Amino acid sequence: MTNVFTELKTPTTGTYKQPTGLFINNEFVEGVEKKTFEVINPATEEVICSVHEATEADVDIAVKAARDAFEGPWRQVTPQQRGNLLLKLADLIEKNLELLASVESLDNGKSITMARGDVGAVVGCIRYYGGWADKIEGKTIDIAPDMFHYTRLEPIGVCGQIIPWNFPLLMLGWKIGPALATGNTVVLKTAEQTPLSGLVFAQFVKEAGFPPGVLNIISGFGKTAGAAISSHMDIDKVAFTGSTVVGRTIMKAAASSNLKKVTLELGGKSPNIVFNDADIEQTISWVNFGIYFNHGQCCCAGSRIYVQSGIYDKFVAAFKKRAEANKVGDPFHPETFQGPQVSQLQYDRIMEYIESGKSEGATVETGGARHGDKGYFIQPTIFTNVSPKMKIMQEEIFGPVCAIAKFDTEEEVLQMAHDTIYGLASAVHTKDLNTAIRVANSLRAGTVWVNCYNLLSHQLPFGGYAQSGIGRELGEEALANYTQHKSVAIRLGGALF
Numbered sequence: 257m258t259n260v261f262t263e264l265k266t267p268t269t270g271t272y273k274q275p276t277g278l279f280i281n282n283e284f285v286e287g288v289e290k291k292t293f294e295v296i297n298p299a300t301e302e303v304i305c306s307v308h309e310a311t312e313a314d315v316d317i318a319v320k321a322a323r324d325a326f327e328g329p330w331r332q333v334t335p336q337q338r339g340n341l342l343l344k345l346a347d348l349i350e351k352n353l354e355l356l357a358s359v360e361s362l363d364n365g366k367s368i369t370m371a372r373g374d375v376g377a378v379v380g381c382i383r384y385y386g387g388w389a390d391k392i393e394g395k396t397i398d399i400a401p402d403m404f405h406y407t408r409l410e411p412i413g414v415c416g417q418i419i420p421w422n423f424p425l426l427m428l429g430w431k432i433g434p435a436l437a438t439g440n441t442v443v444l445k446t447a448e449q450t451p452l453s454g455l456v457f458a459q460f461v462k463e464a465g466f467p468p469g470v471l472n473i474i475s476g477f478g479k480t481a482g483a484a485i486s487s488h489m490d491i492d493k494v495a496f497t498g499s500t501v502v503g504r505t506i507m508k509a510a511a512s513s514n515l516k517k518v519t520l521e522l523g524g525k526s527p528n529i530v531f532n533d534a535d536i537e538q539t540i541s542w543v544n545f546g547i548y549f550n551h552g553q554c555c556c557a558g559s560r561i562y563v564q565s566g567i568y569d570k571f572v573a574a575f576k577k578r579a580e581a582n583k584v585g586d587p588f589h590p591e592t593f594q595g596p597q598v599s600q601l602q603y604d605r606i607m608e609y610i611e612s613g614k615s616e617g618a619t620v621e622t623g624g625a626r627h628g629d630k631g632y633f634i635q636p637t638i639f640t641n642v643s644p645k646m647k648i649m650q651e652e653i654f655g656p657v658c659a660i661a662k663f664d665t666e667e668e669v670l671q672m673a674h675d676t677i678y679g680l681a682s683a684v685h686t687k688d689l690n691t692a693i694r695v696a697n698s699l700r701a702g703t704v705w706v707n708c709y710n711l712l713s714h715q716l717p718f719g720g721y722a723q724s725g726i727g728r729e730l731g732e733e734a735l736a737n738y739t740q741h742k743s744v745a746i747r748l749g750g751a752l753f
């Protein structure tokens with residue numbers, strides 16, 4: 257068992273024991289094929305360590321563990337006990353916040369300040385769903401005097417969950433919270449770029465007292481382990497966060513295997529609308545946060561910025577100054593706002609988008625190049641003089657790159673905002689309450705922020721219109737992703753007809 261742990265070091269916590277095995281049945285194990293893969297520090301481009309890689313055979317083993325737990329011990333746990341286990345897990349995560357945040361920074365490259373915020377949000381999310389566990393209620397329905405009808409909300413069964421690398425722990429929390437609160441068991445695959453924090457988290461699952469097999473966390477690649485999950489005949493539901501293209505593949509695999517239920521949280525190209533009367537200073541800060549938070553690696557990033565003509569020039573000048581002041585660099589420096597992109601591949605994809613913006617004739621107001629000479633750092637970038645059909649206006653860049661366009665009327669900007677295949681998020685900045693509410697009601701997106709951006713709460717549903725996804729995460733709504741209704745009809749004696 258010794259080679260399923262390794263000793264690592266972070267700048268804020270010193271040395272710690274990093275699990276590297278697959279977490280199945282509450283134990284860390286090697287993969288069946290004994291394969292491993294390297295984990296890269298995106299700030300230095302150096303190898304941090306290697307972790308064990310799950311292949312199809314490991315997915316089978318993890319699914320069997322989850323099925324046995326679902327049919328066995330997990331069924332005997334009362335809803336309140338389930339809630340207590342989640343609360344205990346949240347306490348352990350909170351107690352180990354600094355370690356988890358440091359591992360997250362090391363592996364993902366996000367600034368330590370933001371990583372602490374992520375782990376805090378995980379704690380809140382798991383507590384929130386811990387509170388829901390004993391409030392999953394059916395109905396009695398009065399239909400006829402000689403009958404008794406009621407509904408039960410039952411778990412779906414074994415759930416496969418596939419998460420991305422932009423918020424490794426937060427996505428894990430959003431996924432497992434509602435799934436476990438409602439009595440399901442889980443096989444979760446982390447993203448191949450960022451497996452470390454999920455494995456540290458897994459230790460606390462065991463420590464909290466969850467029965468073996470209830471939550472299994474495996475590291476592996478999309479085309480192998482991810483595909484094995486989405487096409488597995490004994491997984492009842494798959495939940496995915498990632499690219500729209502892979503979302504489609506997962507839905508097809510679900511359809512052509514066992515018609516497992518599917519929820520998807522996919523990409524976006526969210527509009528951020530600024531009216532002439534907006535509080536300019538506040539708006540600049542929120543627009544900056546809207547695009548550059550998490551290095552632009554947010555599905556809801558406000559990447560298309562529409563500014564009304566009366567303040568356009570003033571806005572562009574002030575926003576440029578603000579973007580240039582963002583501190584880019586070492587994720588462990590307390591003042592860093594923007595760290596490196598997660599991988600060489602993501603860095604290359606973003607640089608290609610920057611080049612396409614340039615070659616299609618947009619103006620680079622600031623940025624547009626690499627930052628430094630080591631690590632996957634990109635300068636905060638602003639394009640102006642853009643036209644609606646440019647790639648940088650249509651496709652999700654997923655980096656610190658935005659485009660600003662000018663508009664005159666409300667009607668015009670709504671049309672511009674809706675020129676997209678996506679519908680995840682949006683925002684409007686104005687002091688006029690009527691404009692704010694009218695525009696918020698008109699925008700076709702799962703979230704609208706007014707005079708702010710990127711403020712997510714675990715109590716509020718989050719998800720996409722159009723090609724941004726299917727289903728909602730967070731809030732009471734997420735419980736629906738993990739429950740199914742059973743109707744019970746009881747005849748209270750009497751003749752047959």
Ligand code: TXE
Binds near residue numbers: 481498555
């Ligand atoms: O995503 P993938 P990538 C978007 C963003 C980004 C682009 C590509 O635009 O630039 O996607 O990123 C697993 N079957 N988002 O390539 O491939 C994979 O192992 C099953 C938006 O990293 O979608 C990982 O765990 N699973 C997004 C997860 O899917 C598969 C967050 C995400 O990887 C699979 C991330 C397959 N065939 C990227 N192929 C958001 N909505 O927040 C891959 N995976």
